[in-house]
Amino acid sequence: MSEKTLDQCKEVVELVNEYLGHALTAEDRAAFEAHLATCPPCTAYLAQMKTVLNLASSLGNAASHAEVEPQLMAMFQHWHEKKSR
Amino acid sequence: MIRHAADLETVAALLRGEHEAFTSLVRAHQPAFLRLAQTWVRDRAAAAEVVQQAWVSALESLATFEGRSSLRTWLFGIVINAARSHVRARKRTIPLSALIAEEAIDGPSVEPDRFFQDGEWVGHWSSWPTPFPSPDNALESERLRALLEQAISALPPLQQEVMVLCDVEGLSGEETCNILGISGTNQRVLLHRARAKARALLEEKLSDKVKT
Ligand SMILES: [Zn+2]
Numbered sequence: 279m280s281e282k283t284l285d286q287c288k289e290v291v292e293l294v295n296e297y298l299g300h301a302l303t304a305e306d307r308a309a310f311e312a313h314l315a316t317c318p319p320c321t322a323y324l325a326q327m328k329t330v331l332n333l334a335s336s337l338g339n340a341a342s343h344a345e346v347e348p349q350l351m352a353m354f355q356h357w358h359e360k361k362s363r
Numbered sequence: 364m365i366r367h368a369a370d371l372e373t374v375a376a377l378l379r380g381e382h383e384a385f386t387s388l389v390r391a392h393q394p395a396f397l398r399l400a401q402t403w404v405r406d407r408a409a410a411a412e413v414v415q416q417a418w419v420s421a422l423e424s425l426a427t428f429e430g431r432s433s434l435r436t437w438l439f440g441i442v443i444n445a446a447r448s449h450v451r452a453r454k455r456t457i458p459l460s461a462l463i464a465e466e467a468i469d470g471p472s473v474e475p476d477r478f479f480q481d482g483e484w485v486g487h488w489s490s491w492p493t494p495f496p497s498p499d500n501a502l503e504s505e506r507l508r509a510l511l512e513q514a515i516s517a518l519p520p521l522q523q524e525v526m527v528l529c530d531v532e533g534l535s536g537e538e539t540c541n542i543l544g545i546s547g548t549n550q551r552v553l554l555h556r557a558r559a560k561a562r563a564l565l566e567e568k569l570s571d572k573v574k575t
Contacts, residue, residue, distance in 0.1 A: 285486065286478075286485070286486025286487065287478060287486060287487045287488050288471070288473070288475075288478045288486040288487075289486065291472045291473050292471075292472055294472070295554070295555050295558060318491070319487075319488040319491040319492055320488070322491065322492045322493070322494045323473075323492045325494055325495070326492055326494065326495050326562055326565075326566065327558065327562055329495045329497075329498070329507070330511065330530075330558060330561055330562050330565060331530055331558075332498070333498065333504075333507055333508055333511045334511060334515070334526070334530035334531045334561075335530060335531065335533060336504070336508060337398075337508060337511065337512065337531045338395065338530075338531040338532045338533060340394055343390065344390075344393075346385075346386050346389045346390065346393075349415070350389060350415065350418060351382065351385070351386075353415070353418065353419060353422075354380075354382070354385045354418075354422065355380075355382075357419070357422045357423070358380035361378075362380070
């Protein structure tokens, strides 16, 4: 059986998400990594995508430390009183 | 089977009217609520109203929470419903199926003209991606985060929702499908398209900065 190769960068970029999500078959993964080993621009593309994902998850980690708006607290109070009646 | 015992405790505390439980819930979820509301309701003040409405709905239906999903997933569903109803009430809505048809279509991740069209190097990069600056200091990472926020908010609504739920909030594909009422295939395509566009927009914004 001949080894699978990924020649065109155009095809490689379409596999980046599956690669990052560990969703490639072992064969595809090997071909993907073999391409990357010899291709600086695809390596740069993968790094860009990793940066995007790291930044995205850091956006989500920004929990609010602000005071909860009095309006919202009042609403909660009102809801509880109405419910307990 | 109870999978989300901690969440059920939170719900019980809320039902007892404990202010601290509500305060920490709001603090934990308010930023995500606003982000999700803004995928549909661009105006910040209107989005804040939608969020407020979502909290009201969440409390009203709190007693029905059974811990089958996490409380967070359940709350996100409520926010997205509130945002979609807000849009629907203003008759600016497009059915979900039409949005899927529009947004969940496969296409190239990178503009085809970035690759050689023919010759020996066909399919290889003709215009290489420039590496992003590494977010190694606080100022740089703050700037990059702001640019990514802009890039995400420029995406069409469904792509935006999928990217916010999966990549910003870290939900699984399955949870995302349940919240949005879309299939796994559509979720994957939407996420693929969203990430590709967000990357391209970020690249564009960063190269603009270099030029000026
Ligand atoms: Zn390549």
